[in-house]
Amino acid sequence: MPHDIENHSHSLLPSEPELKVKAIESALVNQGLIDPAALDEIIDTYQNKIGPKNGASIIAKAWIDQDFKDELMSNTMAVLEKYGFYGRQGEHIRVVENTPEVHNIVVCTLCSCYPWPLLGIPPTWYKSDEYRSRVVREPRKCLSEFGVKLPENTNIRVWDSTAEIRYLVLPMLPDAFKGFSEQELVGIVSRDAMIGTGLIGPAK
Numbered sequence: 001m002p003h004d005i006e007n008h009s010h011s012l013l014p015s016e017p018e019l020k021v022k023a024i025e026s027a028l029v030n031q032g033l034i035d036p037a038a039l040d041e042i043i044d045t046y047q048n049k050i051g052p053k054n055g056a057s058i059i060a061k062a063w064i065d066q067d068f069k070d071e072l073m074s075n076t077m078a079v080l081e082k083y084g085f086y087g088r089q090g091e092h093i094r095v096v097e098n099t100p101e102v103h104n105i106v107v108c109t110l111c112s113c114y115p116w117p118l119l120g121i122p123p124t125w126y127k128s129d130e131y132r133s134r135v136v137r138e139p140r141k142c143l144s145e146f147g148v149k150l151p152e153n154t155n156i157r158v159w160d161s162t163a164e165i166r167y168l169v170l171p172m173l174p175d176a177f178k179g180f181s182e183q184e185l186v187g188i189v190s191r192d193a194m195i196g197t198g199l200i201g202p203a204k
């Protein structure tokens with residue numbers, strides 16, 4: 001299956017636009033026009049706060065509304081389109097549900113295909129050669145390095161994304177969060193939990 005042509009991370013040198021952005025950033029920082037910490041904060045916002053919130057809102061709704069979940073699982077694109085979470089890098093998304101028997105984890109072994117409208121920009125590690133090769137060969141070990149320890153009898157299913165199909169993991173909701181409001185639940189869904197490299201943390 002073909003992967004994103006414009007989104008490859010195989011090359012050793014950054015693409016020309018990346019080099020230009022780096023050059024502009026360096027010039028602005030050197031002249032004291034921007035604060036690198038503020039820049040990091042902006043990038044972090046897009047990577048970790050805004051983007052994954054879309055996916056988190058879908059996950060939270062699926063947890064509390066069985067009809068919505070059924071529709072999401074069986075008619076994914078229609079549901080996502082209704083919420084406006086579609087378009088570039090999100091044309092065909094499949095939701096895979098974690099259960100006590102199966103833990104799902106997503107990778108793109110060839111490049112970095114990722115459901116942008118739901119999760120924002122892929123993290124650097126998702127695009128790394130190491131993650132892309134190791135998660136397929138030794139998923140359990142890889143997961144443990146992300147701090148995810150699964151029971152031995154939980155099977156791990158690795159989904160290889162392509163430009164044609166991308167995946168969103170529907171994490172399990174721990175019992176401690178049962179009874180929480182939809183809004184509260186949105187706040188506990190991490191980006192990594194929707195990639196499969198994280199779990200939903202304990203209630204605080």
Ligand code: FE
Nearest residue numbers: 003111112113
């Ligand atoms: Fe890809």
